[in-house]
Amino acid sequence: MAENEKNTLREQVALLPLSPGVYQFVDRTGTIIYVGKAKSLRKRVSSYFVQSKEHSAKVRVLVRQIVEIRHIVVDSETDALLLENSLIKSLQPRYNILLKDDKTYPWIVVRREHFPRVQSTRQLLRDGSQYFGPYGSLSMQHSVLEFIREVVPLRTCKLDLAPAQIARDRYSVCLQYHLGNCKGPCVGLQTEEEYDRLVEMVVAVLKGDLRPVRQYLETEMDKASGELKFEVAQRYKQRLDALDHYAGRSVIVSPRIVDVDVFSLLADDEVAWCNFVRIRHGSIVCVSTVKLTTGVGGDERDMLTLAIQHIVEHIAGGKLAREVIVPFLPSTTLLFEGVTFTVPKRGEKLQLLEFSQKSARIYRAEQLKNLEIRNPERYTERVLGEMQKALRLDRLPRHIECFDNSNLQGAHPVASCVVFRDGKPARSEYRHFNIKTVVGADDYASMREVVYRRYSRLVAEGAELPDLIIADGGKGQMGAIHEVLEGLGLAIPIAGLAKDDRHRTAELLSGYPPLLVGVRPASPLFRFLTHIQEEVHRFAIAFHRQKRSKAFIHSELEQIEGVGAKTVRTLLQHFRTVAKVRSAPIEELTALVGQAKARKIKTFFDGSH
Numbered sequence: 001m002a003e004n005e006k007n008t009l010r011e012q013v014a015l016l017p018l019s020p021g022v023y024q025f026v027d028r029t030g031t032i033i034y035v036g037k038a039k040s041l042r043k044r045v046s047s048y049f050v051q052s053k054e055h056s057a058k059v060r061v062l063v064r065q066i067v068e069i070r071h072i073v074v075d076s077e078t079d080a081l082l083l084e085n086s087l088i089k090s091l092q093p094r095y096n097i098l099l100k101d102d103k104t105y106p107w108i109v110v111r112r113e114h115f116p117r118v119q120s121t122r123q124l125l126r127d128g129s130q131y132f133g134p135y136g137s138l139s140m141q142h143s144v145l146e147f148i149r150e151v152v153p154l155r156t157c158k159l160d161l162a163p164a165q166i167a168r169d170r171y172s173v174c175l176q177y178h179l180g181n182c183k184g185p186c187v188g189l190q191t192e193e194e195y196d197r198l199v200e201m202v203v204a205v206l207k208g209d210l211r212p213v214r215q216y217l218e219t220e221m222d223k224a225s226g227e228l229k230f231e232v233a234q235r236y237k238q239r240l241d242a243l244d245h246y247a248g249r250s251v252i253v254s255p256r257i258v259d260v261d262v263f264s265l266l267a268d269d270e271v272a273w274c275n276f277v278r279i280r281h282g283s284i285v286c287v288s289t290v291k292l293t294t295g296v297g298g299d300e301r302d303m304l305t306l307a308i309q310h311i312v313e314h315i316a317g318g319k320l321a322r323e324v325i326v327p328f329l330p331s332t333t334l335l336f337e338g339v340t341f342t343v344p345k346r347g348e349k350l351q352l353l354e355f356s357q358k359s360a361r362i363y364r365a366e367q368l369k370n371l372e373i374r375n376p377e378r379y380t381e382r383v384l385g386e387m388q389k390a391l392r393l394d395r396l397p398r399h400i401e402c403f404d405n406s407n408l409q410g411a412h413p414v415a416s417c418v419v420f421r422d423g424k425p426a427r428s429e430y431r432h433f434n435i436k437t438v439v440g441a442d443d444y445a446s447m448r449e450v451v452y453r454r455y456s457r458l459v460a461e462g463a464e465l466p467d468l469i470i471a472d473g474g475k476g477q478m479g480a481i482h483e484v485l486e487g488l489g490l491a492i493p494i495a496g497l498a499k500d501d502r503h504r505t506a507e508l509l510s511g512y513p514p515l516l517v518g519v520r521p522a523s524p525l526f527r528f529l530t531h532i533q534e535e536v537h538r539f540a541i542a543f544h545r546q547k548r549s550k551a552f553i554h555s556e557l558e559q560i561e562g563v564g565a566k567t568v569r570t571l572l573q574h575f576r577t578v579a580k581v582r583s584a585p586i587e588e589l590t591a592l593v594g595q596a597k598a599r600k601i602k603t604f605f606d607g608s609h
Contacts, residue, residue, distance in 0.1 A: 005067055012069045013049065015366050016042035019073045020080045022087060025095075026068035034062055034095040035087045037080040041071050062095050072287045073362050074355075083284055090285040106141040108132045110203060115161040115185045115195050118154055118202055120145060124282070132206035148205065151213060152198050155182050163192075214240070257348055258282055261316065262325040264356040265304050266364055273367075274307035275360035276315060277352065287356075288315050289363035305330040312336075325349050327357070368524055379524070380423035386525040387468075390517050391510045393493055397468040398422050401454075402497075402532050403481070404472035405435075405446045406540040413438060415450040416540035419466075420532060430539055447471070447480040455488055465492060470529075472536050474498040474507075475514045482512040497533045560604045567593055571601075581605075 016023075018040045025034040038044030048055075048063050055063075074080050088096050109121045112128035120141060124131055149156070159171060171186040183190040204212045221236035262277040271291055278286035292307055308330060312320060323340050333341055344350040368379070384396045391397075400420040405413065413435035419426040433450040451469075458465060469485075469492050471477035478496040485492055495517075496509035508517040508529060519526045574592055575581045581589075582605045589598035 009049065009066060009069065011370070013042065013046050015369055016045055016069070016071060017073060017362070017366075018042050020075070020077050021071050021073040022080055022083045024070040024087070024093075025062065025066045026070060027065045028067050032070075032091050032093050033065060034093050035084055035091060037077070037084040039077050039080075041073070045069060045071075058095065072359065086284050090280070108141060108145060108206060110199065110206075113161075114163070115155055115192060116199050117156065118145065118148055118199075130203060130206075144206075148202050149181065151217065152202050153181055153183050154195075154198060154202065155185060157182075157186070159186055161186055257352065259321045260323045260325055260349075260352070261321045262352050262356045263304065263308055263311070264327055264353060264360050265300060265307060266357075266360045267300055267303055268364075272303045272307060273360050273364045274304070274311065275356045275363065276311045277356045277359070278316070278321075279352070286315075287359055289360055290315070291367065299331065301328060301331040304328070305332060305335070309335065325353050325356075327353060383524050383528050384423060386523070387528070390508070390519060390525065391468070391493060391495055393468065395467060397466075397493075399464065399466045400468045400470060400532065401466040402470040402472060402536045403447060403450060403477075404536040404540040405443045405450075413446055414540065415446055416536055417450070417454060418532070418536040418539055423528065425535060432539075443473070444476050444480045447473075447477050448484050451481050451484045452488070455485070455490060455492075459488060459490070465490065468493050468495060470494075470532060471496045472533055474509060478509060478512065478514050497529060560600055562597060562600050563593075567597060 020039050021037075021041045023036050023038060023041055023045050024032045027033050036044070048059065048066075072083065074083060107121050107124065108131070109119055110130040110132075111117045111119065112130075121131075148154075155161075156176060157174065159165075165171075166186065166188055169187075173184045173187055173189075174182070176182040177184045177189075183194075185192070185195055201212045201216065217236050217240050221233050221240070224230075224232040224236060257279060260279050262275075262279070264275045266273040273289060273291055275289045276286070277284060288311070290307070290311060292303070292310060304326065308320075308324075312318060320336060320339050322338065323342055324336070325342050325344060328343060329341055330336075333339070342349060344353055368382075381396075384398065387393070388396050398421060402418050402420075403415060405415045415433040415435060417431045417433070419429040421429075431454070433453065435446050435449060437449050438445045455465070457463075469481055471481055471494065474496050478494050481494050485494070494510075494512060494514075496514055498507040498509060508519050508526075509515065510517045519529070570593060571581050575584060581601065586598050586602050589601055592598075593601075
């Protein structure tokens with residue numbers, strides 16, 4: 001493997017998320033040679049590129065052929081397992097051994113018959129029965145079946161319970177009836193209508209609607225408790241706990257959505273990101289995201305039309321499924337003959353669309369992160385451009401200054417200013433301020449003081465003024481800054497970063513009077529603003545702690561009778577810390593401050609004061 005290929009793979013691994021998902025290894029011909037699942041994509045994939053004696057010869061040969069890593073993020077390990085199964089069966093990668101035997105995952109079926117049975121199956125048949133699943137393991141499926149059979153008394157026998165057969169009085173009740181697990185429909189002890197109501201409860205559970213069975217369990221638990229049958233009530237309580245841990249069907253595979261294509265679109269200022277998901281025979285067989293730049297205009301419907309055309313030509317083999325799921329209708333459907341476009345509002349089709357949209361967002365974030373690593377200057381220009389547009393600035397905010405105040409119940413008030421140039425901290429230009437004119441905890445007055453001191457000095461020195469001033473706070477701090485700038489005759493744009501109850505960056509405010517600016521929390525601009533806020537907060541807190549520490553040291557030494565500020569400075573210059581003053585021998589103290597003061601210091605620290 002060439003060194004440049006190794007570096008490329010290292011970059012791809014570093015960009016992988018820690019989320020569960022499926023990864024694909026691609027060789028030099030563009031062929032997918034291995035598909036795997038992971039609880040954490042980055043950790044799992046990185047393990048292939050670490051020298052280890054545990055790696056088999058096959059793994060070492062596989063790694064030497066990898067030139068590209070692709071991945072798909074899903075919500076859970078179960079979804080990763082199901083998607084891996086689907087992709088291996090459709091792609092048949094050379095280095096995959098497991099799951100190549102066309103193994104299928106277990107489902108639960110509610111048979112189409114008189115007095116329907118609820119059973120396990122691995123075959124999906126178009127026989128009118130209802131299928132639910134798939135389940136990532138047999139143990140998961142069995143736990144659901146056991147739960148259903150424990151809660152709802154349905155038959156498990158293979159008898160033909162057509163009305164004519166029951167009327168012939170050929171059957172007798174079995175052990176399950178005597179155990180209370182069946183109500184005896186075979187001998188007419190339960191009507192088909194009564195049985196169907198229980199089946200409806202089971203179907204509701206399998207569809208994810210737990211309310212009917214929860215209401216049933218709670219009613220039975222309260223009834224047993226009222227009758228002082230506490231053991232029975234405890235069993236219903238355990239069933240309720242099991243219900244809370246019940247996991248429903250995955251969106252990765254569906255028995256009801258057979259062959260469809262799904263498109264979603266994320267539009268930025270200059271580009272559009274379109275994700276394409278292909279479902280065949282109820283399973284996802286392809287997930288791909290493309291970035292479009294040519295011909296992207298302002299209308300999203302035109303963008304979607306262009307994106308579908310591009311993907312049909314280059315990825316989808318020139319053909320679409322008969323049904324295509326989209327977030328909104330394309331500008332024209334005449335280009336796609338024989339295709340029905342669906343805009344889902346609920347259900348499984350909406351879940352598939354949301355899966356596609358999530359995949360597009362993840363791909364866009366990864367591409368932007370890749371841009372940040374490979375071309376930081378271009379990435380910075382992009383972020384500053386987004387800030388200029390969001391705040392409606394006349395020019396790029398290449399020089400940004402941000403202010404924050406810090407005090408503890410009004411004691412030792414300080415303020416700090418951090419400076420960012422071209423998107424990076426200019427730490428040599430950071431400044432601390434001791435509040436001089438404000439008494440007590442008055443953040444607005446403190447902000448007015450430090451802003452006046454900062455910019456009156458810059459104006460007097462003829463120094464460069466910032467393109468943007470940011471307040472670590474909301475409308476009040478912005479108003480204080482605006483008041484000072486107006487008095488100095490300066491027209492510098494102002495923004496504010498407000499926090500939520502958890503002290504996290506929550507809102508961006510702009511202008512005066514301040515207006516709320518909508519910024520996506522996952523966007524590069526929001527992360528940049530959070531970085532600025534965290535930096536000014538860190539700088540202010542560090543200065544405040546330093547000042548409090550010095551004040552505590554001085555105050556402790558100044559408590560000694562006959563020891564003034566000048567003697568305190570002499571002691572600290574020589575000993576550096578109070579601990580060393582406390583442990584110093586009286587001879588050394590006498591030589592430094594005289595015999596009388598030395599005795600007072602020793603007496604103070606010996607505890608006899």
